[in-house]
Amino acid sequence: MTDGVDERPDEPAENISGGPGGGGEHIEGEVDDPRPTEGDADTDDGAPATRAEAVVDELGEMYWQKAYGGQAAFECLVRTILSQNTSDKASQPAHDSLMARYGEGADLAESLAAAEQDELAETISSAGLYNQKSETIIRLAGRVVDEYGSADAFDRFVKSEAPDEVRNTLLEMKGVGPKTADCVLLFAGGRNGVFPVDTHVHRIARRMGLAPADADHEEVREAIEAAVPPEKCGFGHTAMIQFGREYCTARKPACLDGPEACPLVEYCDQVGIDELSGEVVDPADVVADD
Template structure:
């Protein structure tokens, strides 16, 4: 999915995982002196601009379902789908995995239709629910695995599930497992990290994740991820980054290599195109 496609007019201005209603607990970042890397300095600045949170505690299977619903769509579209799904298949005393494993796919597809790609997503959710019931006994067992299992093993297991990619796996580790050192990479993070020079211009999503996680202390990765998304919505957009209006328009300009951005001509290209053109 292109950056332009994600940054549609219906994307909400506020990152759903940030602010007072986005979950997580407010924390004060550890005062550990000067940042050891430019990426850490960027995350520190983002934390001052937006929020500093420690994430974790969400139900593991619900988090997995919520993240699948968010794939290739905006929060504005996926949140109503999640709410409708929980209203129909969840509730007190109901094991969500068991409920969804027995769901009729066409009815589930109708329930989550606002999220887009509803036939594909409903098939994935029903299949994953069945696997969770078979292998973990239900949502509670899966939640225990996500929160107490070895993080590398949890991530590997999630990635073995058809329909679960690196970003989805990392979001489950972060928002449910509360694992430090996890920096999920969505289209905003992928663009910003390469544009700023925090990762190679032609890096794929996994290479960006590896570069940032190696350079940012684990306890800062969670809010670094959510705050960078917010920064991408407000300042470092795909087509019209704030720096085109002059260096004073972007609060992070001193940390940015502006790869793919030509202030004089106003041209903005994907950072990987700069490498291709050389």
């Protein structure tokens, strides 16, 4: 355990939510020891009420505890579209190039709504799927301009309206899925209780037994949001992604090197992992074989 949040590592720059432009503020103070004790359902002493909360508390100790919010909503939407089906390391240069070309001294939504697709595709080529993503971004920019008038007005909508209304509105936009909508709610809207589910969170939650092994992304989100206090969902999401990159990888999770290699092994059901053979399968495949 660390003695305080100042000793935790900074969020990596190559992270849709992290780095200097990622927004979010460190939560002051220390976290109670998250390891469950007997009668851990009783939270009067600060012990976590669920295993999922205990996992998130441990992740907060390992990495960071931050309260998110403050990103410009339309830029956050664009940034998340760029990150789809690619790494943050690849999407970050695309975001930077897009902002340099279309965001300086202009309303970003208006500028992108008027962009030539081949020019935008070239600008964001490092993100992959650039033809599809450029088409989506121009279409979304046009809708934002038509319905809200500007990126600033869209930002006010995201930050002031009821979260369910904002989420439903975003999901009605072609090219915006649940993870993208939740990222906008969290990183722009600063809404507590939102736990976006990407491929890392989807894998880890089912592998650890925090959600059913055959749960889809929405079912994982519902399970975690029901089990983790709202104020812990934001950093739980970003820290779980980092844990997935460093320890609980898709093909070779750290536990294959022995229990001591994974700091969260005591919380994990290891669904789909055979330590003896070294075989790793998707947790859903375990259910299918039963």
